[in-house]
Amino acid sequence: MTNHRDAPSQETGPTVCRPCAPTRRAVALLFLAATLVQAAAAPYYVDSDSGDDTHDGSSPTQAWKSLDPVNTHVFQPGDQLLLKAGTHYTGQLKPQGSGKPSDDSHPQSILLGMYGHGAKPRIDGNGEFRDTLFLRNVEFWDVQDLEITNLGTNRQPSRTGVRVVADGVGPVRHIHLRRLDVHDVNGDLRKEREGFGIFFESRGGNASHFDDFLVENCHVVRTDRNGICQRTSGRTHSVKVIIRGNLLEDIGGDGIKLWGSDGGLVERNTLRGGRTRCEDYAAGIWPFDSDDTVIQYNEVSGMKGDKDGQSFDSDYLCRRSLFQYNYSHDNEGGFMLICTPGNSYNEDTVIRYNISQNDGINSARVFHFAGGAKNTKVYNNTIYIGPKQDLRLLLFDTWNRGNANGTRFINNIFYVDGRVTYDWGKSTNTDFDSNIFYGAHVGMPPDPHAITNRPPFFGPGPGAQDVDSLLIHILHPHAKLPRGQIVSDNGGYDFFGHRIPENQPPTIGTCESPP
Numbered sequence: 001m002t003n004h005r006d007a008p009s010q011e012t013g014p015t016v017c018r019p020c021a022p023t024r025r026a027v028a029l030l031f032l033a034a035t036l037v038q039a040a041a042a043p044y045y046v047d048s049d050s051g052d053d054t055h056d057g058s059s060p061t062q063a064w065k066s067l068d069p070v071n072t073h074v075f076q077p078g079d080q081l082l083l084k085a086g087t088h089y090t091g092q093l094k095p096q097g098s099g100k101p102s103d104d105s106h107p108q109s110i111l112l113g114m115y116g117h118g119a120k121p122r123i124d125g126n127g128e129f130r131d132t133l134f135l136r137n138v139e140f141w142d143v144q145d146l147e148i149t150n151l152g153t154n155r156q157p158s159r160t161g162v163r164v165v166a167d168g169v170g171p172v173r174h175i176h177l178r179r180l181d182v183h184d185v186n187g188d189l190r191k192e193r194e195g196f197g198i199f200f201e202s203r204g205g206n207a208s209h210f211d212d213f214l215v216e217n218c219h220v221v222r223t224d225r226n227g228i229c230q231r232t233s234g235r236t237h238s239v240k241v242i243i244r245g246n247l248l249e250d251i252g253g254d255g256i257k258l259w260g261s262d263g264g265l266v267e268r269n270t271l272r273g274g275r276t277r278c279e280d281y282a283a284g285i286w287p288f289d290s291d292d293t294v295i296q297y298n299e300v301s302g303m304k305g306d307k308d309g310q311s312f313d314s315d316y317l318c319r320r321s322l323f324q325y326n327y328s329h330d331n332e333g334g335f336m337l338i339c340t341p342g343n344s345y346n347e348d349t350v351i352r353y354n355i356s357q358n359d360g361i362n363s364a365r366v367f368h369f370a371g372g373a374k375n376t377k378v379y380n381n382t383i384y385i386g387p388k389q390d391l392r393l394l395l396f397d398t399w400n401r402g403n404a405n406g407t408r409f410i411n412n413i414f415y416v417d418g419r420v421t422y423d424w425g426k427s428t429n430t431d432f433d434s435n436i437f438y439g440a441h442v443g444m445p446p447d448p449h450a451i452t453n454r455p456p457f458f459g460p461g462p463g464a465q466d467v468d469s470l471l472i473h474i475l476h477p478h479a480k481l482p483r484g485q486i487v488s489d490n491g492g493y494d495f496f497g498h499r500i501p502e503n504q505p506p507t508i509g510t511c512e513s514p515p
């Protein structure tokens with residue numbers, strides 16, 4: 001807000017026209033009052049049951065009825081746009097205006113949410129608009145507690161529930177999406193024309209990107225093709241992107257994807273059922289064209305098919321992707337894809353302290369190194385293969401003349417109740433040290449400190465949904481696993497939150513034994 005509080009210059013001397021001074025002060029005060037009224041934060045109410053679009057929206061008794069007056073109003077910093085609980089709207093919500101930053105680190109955001117008690121307000125795009133909720137080139141918005149759908153008669157390209165776009169405007173700051181229920185969006189299932197539940201995209205010139213983008217505690221169900229995804233067509237990467245605590249169910253293709261973020265964080269999300277309808281390649285959670293991504297404390301299950309069908313993917317144009325403390329189970333395509341064509345790069349991926357259980361149907365693989373990934377480090381994971389599984393534990397193959405180089409497997413447990421094989425392709429410099437290979441390993445790789453004894457778990461294998469079911473991977477009382485090799489910068493904790501020693505060998509696998 002412009003500060004008009006500066007007093008007029010003090011006037012002295014006989015040349016000042018005294019009668020004019022009060023007039024100038026009065027004009028200044030009137031201008032100040034008008035400015036303050038215009039800039040004051042205000043709530044606006046929408047009630048599809050008893051509102052009226054001829055109202056001004058200033059109170060529940062003066063609420064607007066439809067989205068039409070909302071879409072023409074330009075909201076100011078600190079405003080609130082509130083839809084009444086339990087109400088229902090059709091069409092597209094496309095609010096205008098932006099909040100602004102503040103000197104005390106608490107921005108004057110615009111709140112879009114609900115008032116009253118009851119069900120979240122529901123907005124149906126009904127397939128008549130590409131996007132049900134559309135935010136374009138606006139910033140400092142907090143969007144929360146809405147139900148959003150976009151189900152049309154037929155599938156359409158790029159159909160979404162929530163779309164946020166930064167288009168040629170430089171940084172778009174502070175977009176927070178919380179507690180949204182996004183469901184039944186029937187976009188196109190083809191990757192090149194894909195639809196989304198929640199989608200955010202930066203494009204155009206002026207280094208457009210997102211700065212502080214949050215998707216938290218949302219529920220995304222039956223969205224096609226994808227769940228929560230980002231796309232970047234410009235050169236500038238987004239920063240401070242966090243996707244946290246969301247539940248995704250029955251997603252037609254990819255679950256969660258970062259595309260064009262540096263330092264992105266994807267944590268504590270649950271994905272139950274991905275690639276359930278698409279026929280092309282899709283995976284659970286993965287970065288593309290992103291550096292220093294951290295993917296942790298997620299649970300992924302129910303990925304279908306083997307195109308790719310893995311729970312996690314470290315894709316190309318990425319450096320230093322970190323996958324840790326994740327639980328992957330019952331995914332038909334396998335646990336991990338690490339990939340890059342020969343004319344691109346994937347470097348320094350770290351995969352540590354994860355649990356994979358019953359991942360991979362017999363035509364698939366558990367780990368798939370497709371192309372020329374370099375310096376991938378896989379350590380202190382526990383991989384369980386069930387008695388009905390007969391598949392490749394490791395598959396290395398060529399992509400566009402690229403082949404993996406410098407892959408290291410350290411301190412992992414490969415617990416096999418079924419049967420596994422190995423396909424090395426043309427990979428080079430693949431090393432193993434201090435891994436446990438229990439069960440039927442056909443062509444077990446050379447490991448100078450390999451152990452083949454059965455690990456003393458309570459009984460791995462029957463873990464179900466939720467991490468609490470994995471207590472079966474805790475050791476028998478008083479039993480200890482052997483210790484492996486020291487790994488620098490090991491994260492400090494095992495899968496269950498136990499401290500890992502810094503200067504002595506850790507326990508092999510995901511569960512640190514007491515010293």
